[in-house]
Amino acid sequence: MKQAKISEAVVKRLPIYLRYLLHMQQMQIHTVSSQHIGKVLDLNPAQIRKDLASFGEFGKKGIGYDVDYLVEKIRHILKLDREIAVVLVGAGHLGHAISNYNAYLKDNMRIAAIFDADPAKLGTQIAGIAIQPLEELSETIATRNIRLAIITVPAPAAQKVADQLIAAGIEGILNFAPISIRTDRDVKIYNADVTSSLQSLAFYLNEKKEIT
Numbered sequence: 001m002k003q004a005k006i007s008e009a010v011v012k013r014l015p016i017y018l019r020y021l022l023h024m025q026q027m028q029i030h031t032v033s034s035q036h037i038g039k040v041l042d043l044n045p046a047q048i049r050k051d052l053a054s055f056g057e058f059g060k061k062g063i064g065y066d067v068d069y070l071v072e073k074i075r076h077i078l079k080l081d082r083e084i085a086v087v088l089v090g091a092g093h094l095g096h097a098i099s100n101y102n103a104y105l106k107d108n109m110r111i112a113a114i115f116d117a118d119p120a121k122l123g124t125q126i127a128g129i130a131i132q133p134l135e136e137l138s139e140t141i142a143t144r145n146i147r148l149a150i151i152t153v154p155a156p157a158a159q160k161v162a163d164q165l166i167a168a169g170i171e172g173i174l175n176f177a178p179i180s181i182r183t184d185r186d187v188k189i190y191n192a193d194v195t196s197s198l199q200s201l202a203f204y205l206n207e208k209k210e211i212t
């Protein structure tokens, strides 16, 4: 089967398609058209067809896509068809929320280990996972084959934590601290910057509603 190089933009849209397709599965809907997906997700159907064609022609003209097959295919492309262990560093407010949410999701991508620098938190648990000291980070990542990491430490600590994670062999980081993590290593880093997103949204506030 044709398997061209998939662009980052497509890789970012695939989880959005997947979420909707899983919903369709729950609704026992077995086939879906790009027009329908486009309408619900507010995306261009031609873009969706192009995205899906980038990993093989399997939609049927006039019939659409087989939902189960598409789910299986996207999960395979995103490597979600296997267990992926994730480490979380920073067991504070956000770390708690993310860990508890992940446990609730019960999918293949699971937080397998949690680390914090605060001695008072060591040994306590979040979602059944004991919080460990940073000294155990490298060994835990290696022995438990952990590939991805989530950073929820304060901004001043985030770069150093990222450096430790990368040195330990982590391949992808989702960073919630409000700084841009830098590395010269081949590691994918996504910065989830809540404050900047809100600041961008502020730009779209309706000036007419301003209280003077």
Ligand SMILES: NC(=O)c1ccc[n+]([C@@H]2O[C@H](COP(=O)([O-])OP(=O)(O)OC[C@H]3O[C@@H](n4cnc5c(N)ncnc54)[C@H](O)[C@@H]3O)[C@@H](O)[C@H]2O)c1
Pocket (backbone or CB within 6 Å): 089, 090, 091, 092, 093, 094, 095, 115, 116, 117, 118, 121, 134, 151, 152, 153, 154, 155, 157, 161, 176, 177, 178, 194, 195
């Ligand atoms: N709470 C939110 O809603 C929210 C939302 C978006 C982004 N953030 C960002 O996420 C990060 C965490 O926020 P929070 O509210 O959970 O803070 P928090 O103070 O509740 O938790 C931070 C945790 O990190 C630990 N820590 C500090 N330095 C560390 C280090 N070097 N190694 C390991 N652990 C370390 C602390 O002991 C603490 O448990 C911050 O950078 C914050 O700006 C928070």
